[in-house]
Amino acid sequence: MSLRMALLGLLEVKGPASGYDLAKSFERSLNHVWQAGHTQIYPELVKMDSDGLIAVQSEGARGRKIYAITQEGMDQLRAWLQDRDPAITIRSEIALQAFLLPLLETRQAIDVLERIRHSFAERLSVLECYPDPETKPNFGRFALKLGLAQTRTGLAWAEECLAELRSRL
Amino acid sequence: MSLRMALLGLLEVKGPASGYDLAKSFERSLNHVWQAGHTQIYPELVKMDSDGLIAVQSEGARGRKIYAITQEGMDQLRAWLQDRDPAITIRSEIALQAFLLPLLETRQAIDVLERIRHSFAERLSVLECYPDPETKPNFGRFALKLGLAQTRTGLAWAEECLAELRSRL
DNA sequence: GCTGCCATGTAAACCGTTACATGATTGG
DNA sequence: CCAATCATGTAACGGTTTACATGGCAGC
The missing domain is CATH 1.10.287 (Helix Hairpins)
Known part of the structure; x- marks a missing residue:
């Protein structure tokens, strides 16, 4: 769930992006907060698409898919932020x-x-x-x-x- | 690996214990450092036993097995502490x-x-x-x-x- | 005898990492 | 044309959580 929310957040803040862009973005801006590599991101985007949280906005060269957040995605992101009591699982x-x-x-x-x-x-x-x-x-x-x-x-x-x-x- | 080391540590410090004892001990003393429930602990103990890091010291009522750390277990625990560069995976x-x-x-x-x-x-x-x-x-x-x-x-x-x-x- | 806690486990699903695989484009 | 980097994915494995299942013992 958290990975999903992190991706929705990036898409909302930085606008539409491809899986590759998101993986880079993750590394640069979210890395001190949550970690995920491209092998986790690509499949998750497919699921989020089929769940209606994001949609393919356009397709570029060599199968590059640009995803955009949907209204449903924004709603779920806000609902999660407001309702989810953050887990404090410490594994240090x-x-x-x-x-x-x-x-x-x-x-x-x-x-x-x-x-x-x-x-x-x-x-x-x-x-x-x-x-x-x-x-x-x-x-x-x-x-x-x-x-x-x-x-x-x-x-x-x-x-x-x-x-x-x-x-x- | 970390779960294993945590269990070895408990067994070395507190002496022989059963899976149940270890689960309770985990909750009380290690909980702010690492988390694990009994469903993860029982199977891990079986593996550690077959790897020679711990051994069944005695068997009590209703299949209660008391494990003790072996020399090999102590050696591996020390080696891990000394050699392992701790991962800083943040997922908060x-x-x-x-x-x-x-x-x-x-x-x-x-x-x-x-x-x-x-x-x-x-x-x-x-x-x-x-x-x-x-x-x-x-x-x-x-x-x-x-x-x-x-x-x-x-x-x-x-x-x-x-x-x-x-x-x- | 019933309730609650002690005590042990298994199975499925989920999440995350590592390794593998492939081809396109860009700059030298 | 060659190397580096861009870009996308799959597969296997391992760790973690949740749900299920079972029976013993102690005190009321």
Whole structure:
């Protein structure tokens, strides 16, 4: 359902697009929020079409189909946004490793945390390349602010834990 | 793989347990880090047994099998912790709704955010019932600190966004 | 003896990833 | 003409959820 809503959102905001366009768009703008590759997107578009949420607006060269959102699609998107109580299913490999950390010797635990710290830092630098939501208010800004805040929190947590572990040596 | 490692971790820390015990344990202690129900746990234990990571230590009433972690299991758990670069696959329904928020009228967006704020608040109150990792250092404390910090960040974010939206009315 | 919780499982459907396959177009 | 990238898809596999099914034990 979420993938479907994400695609409807992109089609509504950015206008008609092909599967390929949507896959690129997904990567660029939604990637810090939801992930999906083209192998998942193409079949989903076919289903959404047959469900009447989107329609083929035109067909270009080499079978390129341009989809547009329908009224039904817009309605369902809004209904989902308004009615759906968001699931908070957490499945974080980082948090799982953090949970299991006490099983290791301090030195090894430090190595693991160092890697975790690095992955937060890397992610943060990716998010910071997006236009700053404070200075450039644009579409995904609420989500981007959340992503930035959560990642900074994760980074600070890793540094704090590292400091504690190092003090034990 | 992660489910497997989570189960190995529980078996190592809490000692031998049945599938049912593990499911309960999962719910109580790992729930803010990784989720799994009994329908996923029972078949996984069978596979782990046949892979030699755990072994049936004893059998109790009504087919209750008590599993214990093997040396091989401990080795694989440590190897995973040390070698596995944690995947950061983000699939957050909350962040997706946040992303799509600008599609709604301000008033409706406020309602949605209010619900999101509530779900962060609820989650925070659950996490705060766990023993405080600062005062009671115990097993899952690193993960719990992360969970608390991330949830507080989410709550603050929701409140900030709400204030901004309300100022637009 | 009935109700509720303990305890274990299976099956189908759904979602997501990885690997494979193919051809068209563009730029050098 | 060759390589890179555009563009679209399928298939197999693995992980997750939901629904179904069953029986034991404890307390009222």
